[in-house]
Structure formats: C-alpha cells, structure tokens
Amino acid sequence: MMHAFLSNNRDELTKRCRGKVAQRAGRSATEQQLKDGVPLFLDQLIRTLEIEQTSTPLDSRRISGPAGGGTALYEVSVSAAQHGKDLLNLGLSVDQVVHDYGDLCQAITDLAVERDAPFQVDEFRTLNRCLxxxxxxxVTEFSYQRDALNTDANAVESNKRIGFFAHELRNHLSTASMAFVAVKAGNLSFSGSTGSILERSLQALDRLITSSIEDVRTFGHTSLILDSFSLADFIAEIYAAASLSIGKNECIFRVPKVDPDLAINGTRDLLMAAVANLLQNAFKFSQPRTEVFLTAYAAGDRIIIDVKDHCGGLGPGVAESMFLPFSQAGENRTGVGLGLTIAKQSVNANNGTLTVEDIPSIGCIFKISLPRHAVPT
Structure with a gap:
C-alpha cells in the first residue's frame, strides 16, 4: 500500500526534497518552510490514501479535493495556497512553485524504484490528483498575490506621475500668474521682459500638456530631446522667472555673473524645472531676509549649478530622505513634497547628478552636476 510506504519513509522523503530544493539554483527557503511544507503535504497525501481504502472513499475529497480541483475548500488547497504565497514573498517565480511539488513526486518515484515498492494504479491516480x-x-494563489502587488505598484507609480504633472503645472501657472499681475499692476507692455516671462510660462505649460498627451499616446515610451544651449542665457531666464516668486520671507536673491562661453547639453524644460524647484525650495525654507544664491560655473569637464539657501541647516538623517517622493521634513508643509524628487529625476534624465551638502546652523547647497559642452554657434 502506498500510504504505508509513505508513512514508513516519511523522513527519508522529506530529506530528499530538502536536498533537491537546496541544489536548485535560485531557490531559497526559510527553515519553517523546509520543516513544515513537505511533511504537511505528505501527511495529507497519506490520510487521503488511507481514507480511500475505507468504505467511504469519497470522504478523502475533504482533504485533497476532487479531480480537477473545485471551488470547495479542502486542506490541500489551504496549505498549497499558503505555500504559493510564501514563495512569492521570497521573490521566486511561478516555475519554482511547480518545481517544489515536482521534487516530492520525483522523490517518491525514485525511492519506490530503489525499494521495489509495488503500487496500484488507483494509488498513482490519487497521487497525481493530490499533486x-x-x-x-x-500557482493560483501565487499569481493572485503577484498581480495584487503589481496592481498596487502601478497605482503608486500612476499617483506619483499625476503628482509630478500637477506640481509642474502649478509651478508654471504660478509664474505666469505673477507675471500677469506684475504687468497689470505696473501698466507694463506685454512686449517687455515681464511679458516675455509670461509668454515663456505659457509656452512651458503648452509643452508640458503636449508631452503628457504624447506619453499617453505612446504608453510612456518617449525619448528625450537633447539640445545644446548657453548656460548664461539659461541662468538669466531662470533668474527672471524666479525673481517673481521669492515669497513672503523677502529673501535676497543673488546670481553671480555666468561665463558666456559655457554651455550644457540636455532637455531644457526638464533642467529648467529642476533648478526652479530647487529655488522654490530655497525661498520656502530660508529664514526671512537672508540670501539665496544661484551660481553656475565650470569644473573640469562638468558644469556645476549650485543653489545655496539659509534654512538653518539640515537635521540628522534629513539629507538621505529629502529626495524621496512626498517627503516633507520642515515645519512648512505647504505643497505635496514632490519638488526635490522632480528635480533629481529631471537631472538624472539628463545624465547629471543632484546632491545636497549640509552647512550646519547656516543652510545647505544643492549641487547639480552636468556634462560640459561647447557653446552652440
């Protein structure tokens, strides 16, 4: 009888399955899984075979289920579902789920051949049904849990993208609104410098919306358009727009002269958004009537853009987390905490780096490093 063979060789079969798991590449298992997984299924299989030798063989379905499974709950389904979930938590693939039960089948077959154990056809059918x-x-539980995790991850990513889009829309709209107010209050001509800021802000809004529509049309598989442009002109444009949004703390905004022979290569709108978000952060957290510096210069084969504020310095552990989405460390919690995240991603997308240096009791310096290029002719 197969149930007697399995009972008498339970420890040996468990040992062989553990050995197969240990030898299989990429398969890790917790001590609890190795201790409980195979023995539990073996016990369920043994009980199924024993019941099928009684006068009520169909009672075994409560343990191992009918052929083809079904919607009714049975013991094997509960333990197998837990096993599939455990393997997903270990970061394994669905084929590892199948292999785990295949190991037991192979171990039973090998040992039966070695011991010359005769089994009946119906017993093999029961073994196959249980497996x-x-x-x-x-596999069903593994797939369900995996799909649920993917759905959650996609929802988080989608929410983040919507947040980025709304954040940049608000920035450009705010600049456009302040430029319009300045033109109206001062009875200025729209052909002047303030009118140009308004025009550029509206153009940036149009590009942002057009880019978002293109992302939807192509499922996000868009490529960046890189251009070479003057660093001095780039900084001058940022200065003009940022001067309108210094805020209520009346910071003194200083921008030292930039070498006109320097240029950078990248996506202008993304880099503009990066620096704008750093300045917005500096104006927001700097102490009243202190200075905010925007400097741009060359350092070997790199272009460095620094934004120095007077926030009073960073607290312990703040520098490590401040670029994370929705992270807000200061007392001022206006906004959603995406500005620095957008800045870092925009710089990274242009083959650059964004770091922060803490100056205790004074403030911090956000440093953008980009490849250096010749000024376009």
Missing amino acids: DNAISDA
Whole structure:
C-alpha cells in the first residue's frame, strides 16, 4: 500500500526534497518552510490514501479535493495556497512553485524504484490528483498575490506621475500668474521682459500638456530631446522667472555673473524645472531676509549649478530622505513634497547628478552636476 510506504519513509522523503530544493539554483527557503511544507503535504497525501481504502472513499475529497480541483475548500488547497504565497514573498517565480511539488513526486518515484515498492494504479491516480490540485492552488494563489502587488505598484507609480504633472503645472501657472499681475499692476507692455516671462510660462505649460498627451499616446515610451544651449542665457531666464516668486520671507536673491562661453547639453524644460524647484525650495525654507544664491560655473569637464539657501541647516538623517517622493521634513508643509524628487529625476534624465551638502546652523547647497559642452554657434 502506498500510504504505508509513505508513512514508513516519511523522513527519508522529506530529506530528499530538502536536498533537491537546496541544489536548485535560485531557490531559497526559510527553515519553517523546509520543516513544515513537505511533511504537511505528505501527511495529507497519506490520510487521503488511507481514507480511500475505507468504505467511504469519497470522504478523502475533504482533504485533497476532487479531480480537477473545485471551488470547495479542502486542506490541500489551504496549505498549497499558503505555500504559493510564501514563495512569492521570497521573490521566486511561478516555475519554482511547480518545481517544489515536482521534487516530492520525483522523490517518491525514485525511492519506490530503489525499494521495489509495488503500487496500484488507483494509488498513482490519487497521487497525481493530490499533486495536481496542490500545484493548481499554489500557482493560483501565487499569481493572485503577484498581480495584487503589481496592481498596487502601478497605482503608486500612476499617483506619483499625476503628482509630478500637477506640481509642474502649478509651478508654471504660478509664474505666469505673477507675471500677469506684475504687468497689470505696473501698466507694463506685454512686449517687455515681464511679458516675455509670461509668454515663456505659457509656452512651458503648452509643452508640458503636449508631452503628457504624447506619453499617453505612446504608453510612456518617449525619448528625450537633447539640445545644446548657453548656460548664461539659461541662468538669466531662470533668474527672471524666479525673481517673481521669492515669497513672503523677502529673501535676497543673488546670481553671480555666468561665463558666456559655457554651455550644457540636455532637455531644457526638464533642467529648467529642476533648478526652479530647487529655488522654490530655497525661498520656502530660508529664514526671512537672508540670501539665496544661484551660481553656475565650470569644473573640469562638468558644469556645476549650485543653489545655496539659509534654512538653518539640515537635521540628522534629513539629507538621505529629502529626495524621496512626498517627503516633507520642515515645519512648512505647504505643497505635496514632490519638488526635490522632480528635480533629481529631471537631472538624472539628463545624465547629471543632484546632491545636497549640509552647512550646519547656516543652510545647505544643492549641487547639480552636468556634462560640459561647447557653446552652440
């Protein structure tokens, strides 16, 4: 009888399965899984075989389920589902789920051949039914849990992208609104410098919306358009727009002269958004009537853009987390905490780096480093 063979060789079969798991590349297992997983299924299989030798063989379905599984709950389905979930938590693939039960089948077959153990056809059918149901339930639960995790991850990513889009819309709209107010209050001509800021802000809004529509049309597989442009002109444009949004703390905004022979290569709108967000952060957290510096210069084969504020310095551990989405460390919690995240991603997308240096009791310096290029002719 197969149930007697399995009972008498339970420890040996468990040992062989553990050995197969240990030898298989990429398969890790916790001590609890190795201790409980195979023995539990073996016990369920033994009880199924024993019941099928009684006058009520169909009672075994409560343990191992009918052929082809089913919607009714049975013991093998519960333990197999848990096994599938455990394997997903270990970061394994669905084929590892199948292999785990295949190991047991192979171990039973090998040992039966070695011991010359005769089994009846119906017993093999029961073994196959139990394995089939266990694999099916384990794979089903594995797939469900994996899909749920993917859905959650996609929802988080989608929410982040919407947040980025709304954040940049608000920045450009705010600049456009302040430029319009300045033109109206001063009875200025729209052909002047303030009118140019308004025009550029509206153009940036148009590009942002057009880019978002293109992302939807192509499912996000868009490529960046890189251009070479003057660093001095780039900084001058940022200065003009940022001067309108210094805020209520009346910071003194200083921009030292930039070498006109320097140029950078990248996506202008993304880099503009990066520096604008750093300045917005500096104006927001700097102490009243202190200085905010925007400097741009060459350092070997790199272009460095620094934004120095007077926020009073960073607290312990703040520098490590401040670029994370929705991270807000200061007392001022206006906004959603995406500005620095957008800045870092925009710089990274242009083959650059963004770091922060803490100056205790004074403030901090955000440093953008980009490849240096010749001024376009």
